[in-house]
Amino acid sequence: MKWKRALYNFFFFSALFLSEITVAQVPADSTAADSILLKQIEQQMQSSNQPAQQPQQTRSTLSFNPDIGVIGDFQGSYISKGKRNFDAYLNETEVSLQATVDPYVRADFFLSFARNPVTHAYGVEVEEGYLTTLSLPAQLQLKLGKFREAVGRINPTHPHALPFIDLPNAYVNYFGEEGLNDEGLSLSWLVPNKKFYQEIIFQATSGQSESPTFFRGDNNRFIYLGHFKNFFTLSDNSTLELGLTGITGPNDSSRTTSIAAADLTYKWKPVQMNTYKSLAWQSEFYYGHANLLDNFSVNSLGLYSFLQYQLAKRWFLTARYDYAQKPYNKKIVEQAYSLTAGWYATEFSKIELEGKTTDDTIDKRFYQAWLRWIFVIGAHGAHQY
């Protein structure tokens, strides 16, 4: 029987050796490896009467598919003016695909199937699609593609992750409902400061995406953005973030619009009970200088400020104030107050109800309300702090 065993061992190990070589040479072609595996299994089954201690080759269930997540955003809305006051719609379906490409870069795609608020037609667009380097020297990181730009705190955040349903008036006036989301490159540098966190971001984009402020002309002008982020740890339980942003680019009259922005965020989250209690106070200020005609430019100001309080593990209350001068006519001023109550069932679904009252200098006061249900399936990326 000894020769039988020796023969078996010879076949088994040569098969194993072959499989190693095959896998090493053509990792993409799994059929060759599969057929060898099949042979091995057959051999193992034939020799199952011998309780030999063969290395068990188990099939791994791992795959190179990216992390896939789908976020649904269903909304109902009310507005006190106009003919149609109530509406219900699947506001957005966001599909995220995220993975590392190779040892040097990772890729993130966010595809948005959204409803156009004006035409009510559903369309698909790449909300974001970019690669990020993993191994640049000197604490640098490069991002390339289409991305939400680094203006303060609201713009880089996907709307479903915000603690309110509508966007602040001033923000919409300058950057639109979609935000400043453009194509180009972003280079960020982590300042080697041991005391507190500092990051400097520089972005240059083509102006491809529509925004109320910037416009893609048929010349070689781009949108440039600089952001300086400072993050201070005040205590174990509280932090303060101060950001400064400057943006400049061509507008629709082929002249230049510049925006200076500042963001200030205070957060209190007791480390021990951080899932039960928290408080955040976040404000952003925008100052726009739009050169619209020869010898005619408009300076405008806008801001929002909100206070979010977590009442219990699942309950959040957010009060916000908006002040916004229209970037093309500073005499038109909007002021709004809103209150949002959020019930966060789990990390994967939340229901929010918001009421808002708006005054402006031309129309009479109007009221709005929204109800939205956000739900996530699949992989769920981490939220920014």
Add this chain to the structure above:
Amino acid sequence: MKTKTIIFIISCLGILSFAKAGTIKVVTTTTDLKSITELIGGNKVSVSSIATGYQNPHFVDPKHSYIIGLSKADMFVTVGLDLETGWSPQLLASSRNTKIQKGAPGYVDASIGIGLLQVPTSANRAEGDIHIYGNPHYWLDPLNGKVIARNIANGLERVDPSNKSTYESNLQAFYKKIDEKMREWKAKMAPFKGSKIIAYHNEWVYFETRFGLDVVDFMEPKPGIPPSPSQLVKVIKEIKANNIKVIISSPYFTTSSSDVVSKQTGAKELTLATSVGGFESVKNYFDVFDYDVNQLTATLK
């Protein structure tokens, strides 16, 4: 004379700075990993932990300030198994430090080689916060501490091969101490073998299995879902039916629902240490079990 003093001071400073530059900077996600890294690394390492010992390790806020330490680290140690999935991958990606990225020599997954419990057969979020690789609270079995220590020692030896002998001898000392303490803990817990208890969250399975306890039910109806009135009624019935003496919880859960159950049944609420630093007196990995075993034995008596 003056020049000699100056030379002496300069050389002292030189040695000091050299010694400082020579320590391996390690960032761990939790305090237990920090404690074990310090025990294995001794004076060759300087270690900091992102989470504190009294904080829920699932829900650490990924503050930018943590990136500073990570950007300078030579080694990163993680509990792994998706315990920290909500915060550590994001911090690692922002650190711009290639030495500690997944797959790099300085990346240590402490769970390699752990005999996992409660590995789900299906991934279904209807069951609450389930962990697709298995229950990640494995450090609460002291014998798993040995596996963690081995993984950490492997990491230190990859990053700093010149001090391999130190790490190996510290590792042997750690093994020995775990074995010694294990006999002591086992002896203390022996009279309470099979004791039925209630736990707040499903994080005690490794502890329970090692020390022969029997967690009958949880305050949470499903992992991560806060206690509901119907769950409390169910738990109260179970406590009464089985004469259960204790409800165990962790420092980062509210006691309001346990208070209700305790009042209704007379079962005692006990907040145990789930990590180093959970309480003032829990200063290292061994203290976690000293604390928990002493608290439990005193209550179950």
